[in-house]
Amino acid sequence: MKVLARADLAKMVALHLPTEGFVNLGIGAPTQIADFLPADTGVILHSENGILNVGPKPPSGEEDWDLINAGKMPITLREGGSYFDSSTSFAMMRGGHLDIAILGAFQVSAKGDLANWSTGDSDGAPPGVGGAVDLAVGAKAIWIMMDHITREGKPRIVKKCTFPLTAVGVVSRIFTNLAIIDVTAGGLVVDAMLEGLTLAGLQDLTGAELQAPAKPRVIRTDGTSSL
Amino acid sequence: MRNVVVKDAREAVAGLKDGHTVMVGGFGGAGLPRDTIKAVLDTGVRELTVISNNAGSDESDLSLWFAARIVRKIVCSYPRAAQVFAEQYRAGTVELELVPQGTLVERIRAGGAGLGGFLSPVGVGTVFEHGKQKINVGGRDFLLELPLKADFAFVKGKCADAFGNVTYNMTARNHCQVMATAASTVAIEVDRIVEVGELDPESIVTPCIFVDRVFERGLQ
Structure with a gap:
């Protein structure tokens, strides 16, 4: 089965961001979205550890370990950026000041429930939640970036999450390596599908009912999509 | 005149006792008071309750405390990539209270601000709602979160003056600013001690009223 490569998925999400706004990119795959933001983007990236207007990683040898992102990797600060403490940072999230948080997920339900911090089966390892739960509750819009199915071929979009929940009814848009799906009051609505894929084919890989307009937009294999 | 400068990390941790609750600043390595962490180890205290974002991931951080088995319980948000802690967690010799990061820092803020919770x-x-009181306000459910306080707070700043005013460096501020308000004794490890009056009042993040001890790292 043809799927979008991880980088092309990141590019696809980047191309859907508004031209201005405050955006938090979750740890892991979503972090890569930053690499595909146009140079003149008005998007201001937030990182939970206390920074607004995160810039790209510094050249090798110029890393400063007091200037890191939520994934604890060295970054830079763009012009107009600022530093603040964690309490202020989470007030930005919880208080609804962030426009969009883009998070990874293990499962998303048809009602927008999100499970992304634990699979419940940790093999005895300590659980870690970080800022996942805070982010999922606070941002004005929660977008998900994930593979459409698990490595074992099971759907990640499900009727009801079986993994421990991060937040209830928060997800508004799902970007996968096969499709873009909106979570609406009336259910899951396919906005766009990878070229060559049929709605029936996509439905087979999805654990909850999909609706679609007569002609969903087409996602090309380079991550761009039709209007 | 007020002067809270102490000689070194050893003096900064004086008075720490078995069973104390200790806040340790830092997000990863940024804001982590590494000299203080070593000095605590040298005191021989045990049975600490630690409040910190992480649970150590290298050889000069909280991993030292777990390796020495001086921690009874840790309250934190992200104890992953923490090998020594994980071993003890699996063995059941250390207790974990997992708290979402924003809730963790706000509970500390509540402790320092004299609030009964939020x-x-x-x-x-x-x-994360288990065991907590649920209160509906304006049609929305909220959880009652209780304050956190400590006997000692150990954090890392950039510069301090003798009064105990402190600045921070970039993302090293993280939990440090709030922790410095919420402990009986607040000891801050800094890169440099400067003359009173030298710090731009607009740049002071932790005003001296919160601070009991400051010392320059690396001098011992």
Whole structure:
């Protein structure tokens, strides 16, 4: 089965961001979205550890370990950026000041429930939640970036999450390596599908009912999509 | 004149006792008071309750405390990539209270600000609501989150003056600013001690009223 490569998925999400706004990119795959933001983007990236207007990683040898992102990797600060403490940072999230948080997920339900911090089966390892739960509750819009199915071929979009929940009814848009799906009051609505894929084919890989307009937009294999 | 400068990390941790609750600043390595962490180890104290964002991931951080088995319980948000802690967690010799990061820092803020707690929407409908009182305000459910306080707070600043005014460096501020308000004794490790009056009052993040001890790292 043809799927979008991880980088092309990141590019696809980047191309859907508004031209201005405050955006938090979750740890892991979503972090890569930053690499595909146009140079003149008005998007201001937030990182939970206390920074607004995160810039790209510094050249090798110029890393400063007091200037890191939520994934604890060295970054830079763009012009107009600022530093603040964690309490202020989470007030930005919880208080609804962030426009969009883009998070990874293990499962998303048809009602927008999100499970992304634990699979419940940790093999005895300590659980870690970080800022996942805070982010999922606070941002004005929660977008998900994930593979459409698990490595074992099971759907990640499900009727009801079986993994421990991060937040209830928060997800508004799902970007996968096969499709873009909106979570609406009336259910899951396919906005766009990878070229060559049929709605029936996509439905087979999805654990909850999909609706679609007569002609969903087409996602090309380079991550761009039709209007 | 007020002067809270102490000679070194050893003096900064004086008075720490078995069973104390200790806040340790830092997000990863940024804001982590590494000299202080070593000095605590040298005191021989045991049975500490630690409040920190992480649980150590290298050889000069909280891993030292777990390796020496001086921690009874840790309250934190992200104890992953913490090998020594994980071993003890699996063995059941250390207790973990997992708290979402924003809730963790706000509980500390509540402790330092004299609040009896706060109502948060974070965690409603998840395992994080277990054991907490749910209160509906304006049609929305919130969880009652209780304050956190400590006997000692150990954090890392950039510069301090003798009064105990402190500045921070970039993302090294993280939990440090709030922790410095919430402990009986606040000891801050800094890169440099400067003359009173030298710090731009606009740049001071932790005003000296919160601070009991400051010392320059690396001098011992």
